[in-house]
């Protein structure tokens with residue numbers, strides 16, 4: 001599909017791309033580059049690419065597709081480092097969780113003749129690093145492209161076909177709309193999860209060991225998101241500030257109303273909200289975006305009894 | 307272990323008890339009773355008991371162990387209905403998610419000579435009704451007993467042995483402490499989950515179909531809890547008001563600080579919180595209360611591509 005693909009950044013997303021590119025035969029040659037010597041060495045041990053380059057500019061030379069998979073706060077410096085080495089006609093894309101900020105950081109560095117088409121696969125896990133990737137990550141998930149004005153259609157079609165070959169379905173939207181959608185479906189959930197885990201960690205009246213022992217009654221569902229990579233999530237918060245603050249304000253307003261209903265014992269209001277929210281889960285399951293098994297179908301690795 | 311066990315209420319918890327009682331041979335005879343004729347009929351079709359009684363008082367007659375598994379708001383009326391028929395020396399327990407309120411509702415009806423020992427298995431799923439139960443529900447999970455003053459020790463030991471035979475580990479604590487612990491590990495998580503799903507449902511700028519399509523980026527983790535039974539959760543909110551309001555206040559205070567950090571771009575503060583919260587998940591996994599598999603080990607039932 002592409003004679004040469006360069007992967008800049010080889011964490012969860014980069015290494016998942018490496019796996020699926022190999023499995024589906026999407027590249028004649030895959031070149032891997034990452035910031036640290038340790039991660040590059042690990043990528044080589046895992047056999048993620050065909051060639052490994054410490055220098056990102058060297059890695060992108062003659063590549064037809066360059067995929068940048070680094071925390072969004074690093075997009076600008078990576079773009080700057082590789083800009084001069086990009087081949088005319090190459091497609092440059094990214095996988096960052098925010099899009100307006102990435103465009104603002106990367107676009108100014110992109111040379112004439114290179115097709116810069118930002119993207120974001122809506123798929124992930126709480127793990128990070130080159131060992132975390134797997135070829136099925138994108139299977140059945142959506143990938144959102146947020147092309148800038150004047151994007152070459154043939155290039156956009158090639159990138160779409162690439163993501164489809166990775167198992168994804170592809171949507172196209174405006175970067176600002178992307179950022180607002182992701183603020184509610186992803187950024188707010190992570191922030192709320194981090195917050196509640198922090199609150200539980202800080203209580204004086206309930207011990208940490210109690211929180212851990214009894215977590216199966218609900219709390220543990222939040223800890224998965226709250227175990228995600230701190231650097232990635234710091235960057236997301238810093239780079240999608242306005243949309244996140246907007247969603248946080250809505251959430252807090254609704255929470256105040258709920259709090260009032262609890263305080264005044266308004267059972268009907270509580271019952272109404274608690275009924276309305278069931279429909280969404282059903283739709284998510286029907287859309288193939290979650291499992292219908294109770295408890296996510298998970299099976300705990302039970303500790304020995306004692 | 308008991309010559310006759312009466313199960314009053316045969317939803318998720320009652321039917322799970324029925325399954326494990328049969329599998330482990332914990333009762334000579336299991337008598338099932340529930341409010342509605344439909345549910346009782348379904349329990350019989352599922353073969354959950356040995357005998358089925360529409361009238362709860364008839365069901366508890368001569369039972370050595372009576373387990374009430376109904377929404378906490380119904381505990382008082384159930385206690386009143388069965389009180390006169392309880393056998394002297396019998397153990398009466400419940401499984402309600404709040405304990406102080408259940409004690410206040412049930413204790414006044416309990417006749418002399420009956421051992422009333424409130425309990426709460428820390429195990430559940432988002433499903434409800436007699437079809438939702440399974441014998442393994444309590445396996446490796448904790449069950450909290452909150453005995454009142456002057457509880458007979460031999461009776462408490464028998465109840466503990468019963469829960470251990472169901473696969474649980476047993477803890478004993480004061481009812482008020484239970485309510486505060488559960489407010490943070492279970493009630494607040496459910497309320498927050500219901501709230502965020504409600505917020506997403508109400509937005510004008512992001513469509514419901516977008517929320518559903520892109521939910522794999524975090525949102526879907528909340529929808530499981532928000533699909534739980536509305537009656538049960540309305541009752542929990544009404545019957546553990548003070549502890550829930552206390553935890554909500556703490557949560558909101560922490561969220562305001564986080565919001566401020568986002569607004570002012572305080573990356574260090576965000577990074578610190580996002581780092582600290584990882585340790586708790588690790589401890590929960592080590593304690594056997596969650597799976598270590600990424601994404602809870604879930605495998606979505608993928609919808610056909612299109």
Ligand SMILES: NC(=O)c1ccc[n+]([C@@H]2O[C@H](COP(=O)([O-])OP(=O)(O)OC[C@H]3O[C@@H](n4cnc5c(N)ncnc54)[C@H](OP(=O)(O)O)[C@@H]3O)[C@@H](O)[C@H]2O)c1
Nearest residue numbers: 009010011012013035036039070072074096097124128129
């Ligand atoms: N995780 C998810 O669920 C998910 C989902 C969709 C999109 N995304 C987005 O995908 C991107 C990568 O996320 P990931 O989960 O793959 O992260 P990850 O597993 O933590 O890997 C990060 C990669 O970026 C490199 N990197 C980190 N800081 C850098 C810097 N300052 N300059 C240059 N390179 C740097 C790392 O290099 P070294 O290890 O060599 O330092 C590593 O190769 C992020 O923009 C994220 O928002 C993530």
Ligand SMILES: NC(=O)c1ccc[n+]([C@@H]2O[C@H](COP(=O)([O-])OP(=O)(O)OC[C@H]3O[C@@H](n4cnc5c(N)ncnc54)[C@H](OP(=O)(O)O)[C@@H]3O)[C@@H](O)[C@H]2O)c1
Nearest residue numbers: 315316317318319341342345376378380402403430434435
């Ligand atoms: N679900 C959980 O995750 C979980 C975990 C731990 C503890 N608990 C506690 O366990 C108890 C039962 O929960 P569950 O999940 O088993 O509920 P469920 O599946 O909804 O079943 C509820 C049972 O209670 C009966 N019931 C409902 N309203 C009643 C009323 N007003 N008067 C008398 N009976 C009534 C129902 O009878 P009909 O169907 O015949 O109307 C049914 O038998 C609750 O107190 C809950 O707080 C739940």
